[in-house]
Amino acid sequence: MRYDIIIIGGGAAGFFTAINAATKNTDLRIAILERGKEVLSKVRISGGGRCNVTHGEFIPNELAKNYPRGERELKGPFHTFMTGDTMEWFEQRGVALKIEEDGRVFPESDSSSSIINCFLNEANKLGIEILTNHSVKSIKKESNDWEIATNQDVFEAEKIMVATGSNPKIWKLLEDLGHTIVDPVPSLFTFNCDDKRIKELPGVVANAAVKIQSDKLKSEGPLLITHWGMSGPAILKLSAWGARALEARQYKFEIKVNWLKDYATDEAVDLIDELKYTHKKQQIGKYAQFNLPKRLWRSLVEAAEISLDARWADLPKKKIQQLAVELTQSVFKIDGKSTFKEEFVTAGGVNLKEVNFKTFESKKQTNLYLAGEVLNIDAITGGFNFQNAWTGAYIASQAMTT
Numbered sequence: 001m002r003y004d005i006i007i008i009g010g011g012a013a014g015f016f017t018a019i020n021a022a023t024k025n026t027d028l029r030i031a032i033l034e035r036g037k038e039v040l041s042k043v044r045i046s047g048g049g050r051c052n053v054t055h056g057e058f059i060p061n062e063l064a065k066n067y068p069r070g071e072r073e074l075k076g077p078f079h080t081f082m083t084g085d086t087m088e089w090f091e092q093r094g095v096a097l098k099i100e101e102d103g104r105v106f107p108e109s110d111s112s113s114s115i116i117n118c119f120l121n122e123a124n125k126l127g128i129e130i131l132t133n134h135s136v137k138s139i140k141k142e143s144n145d146w147e148i149a150t151n152q153d154v155f156e157a158e159k160i161m162v163a164t165g166s167n168p169k170i171w172k173l174l175e176d177l178g179h180t181i182v183d184p185v186p187s188l189f190t191f192n193c194d195d196k197r198i199k200e201l202p203g204v205v206a207n208a209a210v211k212i213q214s215d216k217l218k219s220e221g222p223l224l225i226t227h228w229g230m231s232g233p234a235i236l237k238l239s240a241w242g243a244r245a246l247e248a249r250q251y252k253f254e255i256k257v258n259w260l261k262d263y264a265t266d267e268a269v270d271l272i273d274e275l276k277y278t279h280k281k282q283q284i285g286k287y288a289q290f291n292l293p294k295r296l297w298r299s300l301v302e303a304a305e306i307s308l309d310a311r312w313a314d315l316p317k318k319k320i321q322q323l324a325v326e327l328t329q330s331v332f333k334i335d336g337k338s339t340f341k342e343e344f345v346t347a348g349g350v351n352l353k354e355v356n357f358k359t360f361e362s363k364k365q366t367n368l369y370l371a372g373e374v375l376n377i378d379a380i381t382g383g384f385n386f387q388n389a390w391t392g393a394y395i396a397s398q399a400m401t402t
Ligand SMILES: Cc1cc2nc3c(=O)[nH]c(=O)nc-3n(C[C@H](O)[C@H](O)[C@H](O)COP(=O)(O)OP(=O)(O)OC[C@H]3O[C@@H](n4cnc5c(N)ncnc54)[C@H](O)[C@@H]3O)c2cc1C
Pocket: 008, 009, 010, 011, 012, 013, 014, 033, 034, 035, 036, 039, 040, 041, 042, 043, 045, 046, 047, 048, 051, 052, 053, 054, 134, 135, 136, 137, 163, 164, 165, 166, 167, 169, 170, 341, 342, 343, 344, 345, 371, 372, 373, 374, 382, 383, 384, 385, 386, 387, 389
């Protein structure tokens, strides 16, 4: 069977390419080959079922800063298609969106079905053929045409888009076509930590600064204590920026948490010293200080070997120092990682030097385009990973139809 354009992979980048190409040129015959029984299965589970479609950052160079891999390469593409364009795209097609306080953008319905239905309706309207249960097994160039074999059939097309996400088998086929693949490692994960200080505190959130001792990696933001360790933006950002370094350490390393974020240890000593005079008779464990959640405060006081019943006035100098260290330099041993269920991605994929970012065409093969997670691009959590898929897919769709 022959098509003008074949899209390999019925996920986020695949659908966005197909719909935009078909919108630009309605005469084209376009097919999506999807190995699964269903298309868009990652979109369905994304953002905890709500689908965090993009992030409310509207300055291209600022948006690019959220990509540990891909920052440099995405700056140009973001000047062509970014957050505002994504939002307008969905809203023009009847999907109302909202920006939450932390910048994440979701459908107003709070359901990924809104995005999926939008894609399926558009594809149907535009006559895009969706062939499920077609797992692509080989990609070959025969004179000027691409020949794609699936488990069921053989297809031909002048132009192809590979949007298969992090599928190792397709990476192998791309290697055979001359590409190099940066080894895949997980990104966006939470830290396992079995520590007395946080064991009884799942659900507690504090605004903290976190450093990974050995790798000079640091981040700031909400830190969520979980049943198995630590999560929240501060931790997830570290897992993305440190994806490779932490894999090399087999996810065994130490972090230093500053629960007071903006204060160094000596400043904390001064603040505690003040409490000694202003709150003389108050029991130390009775009220949390420095905006810390009470349970966390009490746990850190105990970790500094101070009785919760002791009064501020009786706190000796040595204990002030010990508490200040506990508050600003708490060291935790991390042993392993867990999946962050709302969003996870793979760092690694097609070497970015081998892609023309003006078109998202391969520099190794003409008429072969690549977008989404198949490339060595990934971001911190918050809607940036989808934005990469939308941007690459949109730019490729325009290039494929000129
Ligand atoms: C649980 C979870 C939640 C997430 N939530 C968010 C979120 O809220 N916001 C965000 O920005 N990012 C989120 N992400 C990341 C985001 O889903 C990905 O970055 C994005 O889906 C990548 O799009 P893609 O089209 O490159 O790949 P995918 O969406 O993974 O699509 C690839 C498609 O190719 C198909 N395929 C693979 N191999 C073959 C083959 N051989 N033949 C035919 N078809 C094939 C697959 O079946 C799949 O349908 C989440 C990820 C996960 C795992």
